[in-house]
Amino acid sequence: MCGIFAYVGPKTTIRVALEGLRKVEYRGYDSAGIAYINEGKLATKKAVGKLANLEKVLGEDASPCIIAHTRWATHGKVTETNAHPILDQTDSIAVVHNGIVENFEQLRHELEREGVTFRTETDTEVIANLIAKFYTDDLLRAVQEVMPLLTGSSAFVAIHKNHPDECVAAKIGSPIVVGVGEGEMILASDPNAIIHHTRDVIYLSDGEVVRIKPHSVELFDASRTPISKKVEQLAHSAEEFSKGNFEHYTLKEIHDQPQAIRNAMLSRFLEEYGTAIFEDLQIKPANLLAVKRIVIVAAGTSFHAGLIAGYMLEEIARIPTDVEISSEFRYRNPIVADGTLVLAISQSGETADTIAAVRELKAKGATVIGICNVHGSTLSREADGTLFLRAGPEIGVCSTKAFTTQLTVLALFTLMMARLRHISKTEGQEFLTALKAIPGQVEQILSQSDAIQQLAETYAQFNDFFFIGRRYMFPTCLEGALKLKEIAYINANGYAAGEMKHGPIALLNERCPTLALCTDMLTYDKVVSNVMEARARHSPILGIAFEGDTRLKKIATHLIEIPKTRDELAPITTAVVCQLFAYFCAKKRGADIDQPKNLAKSVTVE
Ligand code: AGP
Numbered sequence: 001m002c003g004i005f006a007y008v009g010p011k012t013t014i015r016v017a018l019e020g021l022r023k024v025e026y027r028g029y030d031s032a033g034i035a036y037i038n039e040g041k042l043a044t045k046k047a048v049g050k051l052a053n054l055e056k057v058l059g060e061d062a063s064p065c066i067i068a069h070t071r072w073a074t075h076g077k078v079t080e081t082n083a084h085p086i087l088d089q090t091d092s093i094a095v096v097h098n099g100i101v102e103n104f105e106q107l108r109h110e111l112e113r114e115g116v117t118f119r120t121e122t123d124t125e126v127i128a129n130l131i132a133k134f135y136t137d138d139l140l141r142a143v144q145e146v147m148p149l150l151t152g153s154s155a156f157v158a159i160h161k162n163h164p165d166e167c168v169a170a171k172i173g174s175p176i177v178v179g180v181g182e183g184e185m186i187l188a189s190d191p192n193a194i195i196h197h198t199r200d201v202i203y204l205s206d207g208e209v210v211r212i213k214p215h216s217v218e219l220f221d222a223s224r225t226p227i228s229k230k231v232e233q234l235a236h237s238a239e240e241f242s243k244g245n246f247e248h249y250t251l252k253e254i255h256d257q258p259q260a261i262r263n264a265m266l267s268r269f270l271e272e273y274g275t276a277i278f279e280d281l282q283i284k285p286a287n288l289l290a291v292k293r294i295v296i297v298a299a300g301t302s303f304h305a306g307l308i309a310g311y312m313l314e315e316i317a318r319i320p321t322d323v324e325i326s327s328e329f330r331y332r333n334p335i336v337a338d339g340t341l342v343l344a345i346s347q348s349g350e351t352a353d354t355i356a357a358v359r360e361l362k363a364k365g366a367t368v369i370g371i372c373n374v375h376g377s378t379l380s381r382e383a384d385g386t387l388f389l390r391a392g393p394e395i396g397v398c399s400t401k402a403f404t405t406q407l408t409v410l411a412l413f414t415l416m417m418a419r420l421r422h423i424s425k426t427e428g429q430e431f432l433t434a435l436k437a438i439p440g441q442v443e444q445i446l447s448q449s450d451a452i453q454q455l456a457e458t459y460a461q462f463n464d465f466f467f468i469g470r471r472y473m474f475p476t477c478l479e480g481a482l483k484l485k486e487i488a489y490i491n492a493n494g495y496a497a498g499e500m501k502h503g504p505i506a507l508l509n510e511r512c513p514t515l516a517l518c519t520d521m522l523t524y525d526k527v528v529s530n531v532m533e534a535r536a537r538h539s540p541i542l543g544i545a546f547e548g549d550t551r552l553k554k555i556a557t558h559l560i561e562i563p564k565t566r567d568e569l570a571p572i573t574t575a576v577v578c579q580l581f582a583y584f585c586a587k588k589r590g591a592d593i594d595q596p597k598n599l600a601k602s603v604t605v606e
Contacts (some may be wrong), residue, residue: 002028002084002098003070004176005193006157006167009184009214014061017068018051020186023193025051026249026395026594026601028072031083035094036063037164042094046083050595064214065164067157069096075104076121086124088132089117093139095131095158097124098189099174102152127156135160140211143168144224147209153352155204157187166213171204175350175378178202178210178217180231185212190602191234191376192393199234203376235375243395248593250396250487254579255446257401258439261572263390264405265435268412274428275419276412281385283367289420292339294321295366297329297357299603301399301482302345302371302406307475309343309410312568316431317417326353329360336364343410344370347394347402348602349377358382371409373402387413396594397601398486400579403479404442404572411435411569434566438573441563445576448560452577455558456584459542462513463490466504467578468497468534469517470527476517476571480578487593488586497523497530508537515578518545518552519562519570531555544577 003024007016017034025032032054033046038061047053051070069084076082085094101107104123107130112118116129127146134145139160153173159166169176169187179186179194179201186194187210191201204210207222219227246252269276294313296306303325310323330353344358349372358368358379370383373391380386389405412435419428459465465484467477477494484492495504497516508514514534518527528551535541535555543549543556546564553559562573586593 002072002189003193004096004098004155004157004187004189005069006067006096006169006187006212007184008065008165008167008212009181010064011184012062012064014045014058014063014066017066018055018058019196020188020193021051021054021068021070023196024188024190025070026397028070029595030073030078031071031080032069033083033085034058034066034068035085035087035159036061036066037159037161038063040161040164042087042091042159042161044085044087044094046080048078048080048083063164065159065167067094067096067159067167074100075123082120082122084124086120086122086128088128089119090132092162093128093131093135093158093160095124095128095156097127097154097156099154099172100152101126101150101154103150107149124156128158131158137162139163139166139168140209140218143170144209144220147172147207155189166211168209168211169204170209171206173206173352176204176210177376178204178212180217183214185214185217187212195234200231201234201376202229202231203381205381232376248396250398250400250593251583253394253396253401254576254583256392257404257576258442258446260391260401260405261408261439261442264408265412266390269415269432271429271432273419274425274432276416278387278413278416281369281387283369283385285420287367288417290339291319291341291417293337294319294341294343295334295361296321296323296343296345297326297354297361298345299326299351299353301403301479302347302351302354304475304479304482305403305406305410306343306345307478308407308472308571309414311472312411312414313417316423316568317414317421319417324357326351326357330357334361334364336361336366340366342366342368344368344379344383345406346370346379347373347389347399347406349374349379350602352603355379355382371406373405395601397596397599398483398582403575407572408435408438431566434569438565438569441565441573442576445562445573445580449580452560452580453584455542455560456581457588459513459540460488460585460588462511464507464512465490465492465515466500466508466512466534466539467492467494467515467517468500468527468530469520470497470523471520472567472571473517473520473523473527473574476574476578479575480515480517480582483578483582484585486599487582487596488589488591489596490585497527500530501533505533505537508534508539510538510540513540513542515581516541516543516552516556517574518543518549519574520567522567528552528555544574
């Protein structure tokens with residue numbers, strides 16, 4: 001949940017760290033700090049809050065060796081003292097850390113018994129003091145001594161004032177990427193921070209340690225054996241990380257969706273045979289045909305995409321499918337019978353709970369396919385195959401284009417599985433025709449932005465909402481409500497429409513609007529009845545329905561009409577309306593849309 005950046009090389013201004021932090025700030029922004037070696041001493045600059053606060057305290061110091069950090073607080077309040085980098089008690093070693101040292105209390109007590117004085121509330125401080133304990137004259141060796149002592153998922157980078165041209169990093173579960181430049185090297189928790197310097201990267205694996213100097217990269221495995229690893233090329237170009245003319249990354253990424261959905265479909269279907277193909281999926285059709293059950297594991301928005309995929313896979317491909325919340329599933333003792341296929345959905349490919357669930361399922365012999373947006377991510381490297389979203393970097397903390405491209409990839413996967421089993425070529429072609437029309441339909445919805453903004457500005461006054469829908473619209477309700485929670489800080493509940501009468505309807509009144517998602521035609525009549533029940537309790541009704549819906553026009557307070565599509569594809573277009581609605585509510589309420597309070601883009605802690 002934190003952003004790490006480290007640099008060794010000729011760009012000696014400490015401001016190079018600020019640029020790096022800007023690219024990883026979305027991973028956590030409670031506080032930020034840098035440490036660097038200046039005239040044989042360690043210097044640190046730290047600030048609570050956004051990067052702009054750190055920028056104010058940065059001088060024009062220069063140093064060929066810098067480490068930097070943006071924090072999402074886990075252990076210790078959000079204070080300057082607890083801001084990383086964290087130093088050892090002798091101020092000789094500085095550490096930046098992403099993850100959690102689960103056994104830090106025990107380690108801290110042992111060190112205190114040895115006379116070490118602690119100054120912060122962080123778990124990270126034990127890393128700095130342990131390195132100091134084992135340090136003689138080799139920082140790399142000291143880090144290698146410390147690493148096996150730590151439990152929990154972590155990645156950290158350390159510098160020592162006696163070694164002004166090197167950084168040493170260790171990976172134990174959280175991501176660390178090495179940027180291999182010309183006479184400069186970078187370490188970062190995310191490739192976004194590297195691409196401005198170089199596109200050549202090396203992805204560290206768990207248990208590995210790396211030492212970087214301006215002209216060298218030394219890699220070691222957990223047994224301290226020197227290793228060499230492939231230098232990979234980053235897929236994106238630097239401009240993909242800009243927000244263009246949009247006010248927020250989130251709005252840009254909402255508008256990216258037509259093209260992102262087209263990219264997700266590119267060369268992944270055969271019109272003539274009405275099916276889908278995934279060339280990069282190294283799993284034989286015969287093995288896919290042998291699948292008897294699918295388990296989907298995911299978190300947050302990705303879990304909502306998983307629920308929709310679960311409906312599709314059972315209804316269209318006729319495969320029994322269980323959809324599980326990663327953070328719950330990982331503590332179960334799952335039964336993984338022969339023929340079980342796992343779909344692990346994760347935009348970042350780094351969500352700790354989803355990775356843990358995947359590892360448990362692989363330990364039980366399951367085949368795992370990742371549905372992921374980040375090449376080189378932990379999920380993409382540990383799955384047996386990965387279907388990439390091709391959505392481009394998603395910087396806004398709230399997931400938008402990742403969600404709709406997840407649904408696109410999952411729809412294609414469902415089509416492929418269904419055509420392997422039973423649906424006809426014609427049925428497959430009809431499905432594909434509807435899917436190919438989706439980007440254009442999203443463009444039509446985006447052209448309604450002004451009208452949606454006007455409605456949002458009316459509804460932004462309310463602090464409580466219900467989203468109601470049935471079947472494919474129930475998970476879509478969960479997703480729409482999550483958007484409103486995340487970026488507008490509104491208490492929005494996504495609910496199965498049929499469940500409202502079992503209690504929640506007691507909460508409806510003129511101050512609690514109902515967003516009625518009426519784009520699931522199989523259950524349309526029933527949802528209209530639920531809308532009438534909400535209306536009878538004076539709840540303002542904002543309906544989302546297909547164009548030409550005369551019934552909703554009569555009973556809804558306001559209505560947003562979208563182009564008609566199949567029930568199983570309606571979540572994609574309906575979600576775009578919900579995204580725009582949440583965005584404009586957040587804007588009206590003056591919320592920090594790209595970096596909502598208390599959140600971070602990638603939840604790499606458990
Ligand atoms: C969604 O808007 C949130 N940012 C969050 O729920 C997110 O979907 C969740 O943390 C899962 O992330 P992942 O897809 O990278 O695994």
